[in-house]
Amino acid sequence: MLSESEPPAAAASLPSATPPPPSSDEDFFSSVSVASTSSTSSPSTPIPSPPQLHPEIPISWPEDGTLTLAWVTNLMLAFDWSSKNLAPTELPSVLPVVVFDRLILTASKILHKEPNCVHIDGGSGLGNNSRVVVVGDVHGQLHDVLFLLRDAGFPSDDRFFVFNGDYVDRGAWGLETFLTLLAWKVFMPNRVFLLRGNHESKYCTSVYGFEKEVLAKYADSGKHVYRKCLGCFEGLPLASIIGDHVYTAHGGIFRSIAVTPAKRAKGKKNRKIVSNPDVTTLSLGSMEELLKARRSVLDPPWEGTNLIPGDVLWSDPSMKPGLSPNKERGIGLLWGPDCTEDFLKMLNLKLIIRSHEGPDAREKREGMEGMDQGYTIDHEVQSGKLITVFSAPDYPQFQATKDRYRNKGAYIILEPPNFDIPVYRSFEAVMPRPKVNPYYDFEDCIDSDEELDLASMAT
Structure with missing residues (x-):
């Protein structure tokens, strides 16, 4: 729930530079291929707010076409x-399709x-x-996100936000959360940054509830709304x-893609550069390779140059040295502390912040710390840390019980002058949540992403 604190005055004074959108979006979507300390601060405990104004x-x-702080905060309130007063099917009466x-x-x-x-920077x-x-x-x-925004302070001229992906699936308000x-991104495009998570994909949203959620809430317009969301995912x-020395990504680091010139048929004009998928020796990728990757691909096959987005979204750290295929997930990489050191050193970094693993995933990972506080320090090496x-919190929403994880959520604050010393803030889940039915069969669905049916993802 929203806390009672007021948003920073700086946020209210910021003008929006966002131009009004064109009257039709069909051309656009069709053109898209489809002085700080490192100590932990006191945990925040959300307290239900008093009855709110309608x-x-x-x-x-x-x-x-220009959003204001009042518009965004009214959207959050709405x-x-x-979520507490209307059936999910009544969402179009709150946010009409034309406004979506x-x-x-x-x-x-x-x-x-x-x-x-x-x-x-x-x-x-x-x-x-x-x-x-x-x-x-x-x-x-949704309610934990609303609390987090209030607790951390709304985005403002001096408060930047980087969201590390996985906005949808499992929880019952993925659409409201993402929107x-x-x-906030539209209102403050240079202060709010939304990165891609592995769940911002067609396959994951079809398995873990987001597609069904959208179809349930928007009925006859559901397919249209879902398609537009997928198109937006492609752009994340x-x-x-951050500040030259902090790298953030949903899964983590990525491999170098070996390229070899194809045989030249008739002169240089016909010469092609192709990736070599048969290379068995893995090495760390460069920033130049990351910038050239094709991020618009939503799902496998992850091959050729598409391996880099797959790595960034799906990889996991390990306590075992080296860089190897992530066989547990069937996609991405596993990397050890030595690779963290090499990556930090190669890019002149001091900190890697990634996400991707909740308490259910960490429970199955031997040698890795649990996620009960909402964060873990996975590698501490000479050049810095991996977090x-x-x-x-209290994740997954429909699976979490008194006998299960009861994990806290967390966010990280980076402060000047160098923005490379993390301050951790853990918080409890907002309770009680509004009663709602899940949009996926959580009893039969796998707990974590480690056993995804990758063959069906490629079809």
């Missing part, structure tokens, strides 16, 4: 209120223009008074570099 609904798109279309198109146009790895406004909040998986847990974050960047942050 939001202004139905939500309408601003006449000039989603929170409707304008929001997702405007956000998509911003996201698709960003590079694979966004840089958050002095050139983008990062300064001595700035803070950067890094958020891990949130998985459709809330898109609204893969990684970020996993997970921001969905």
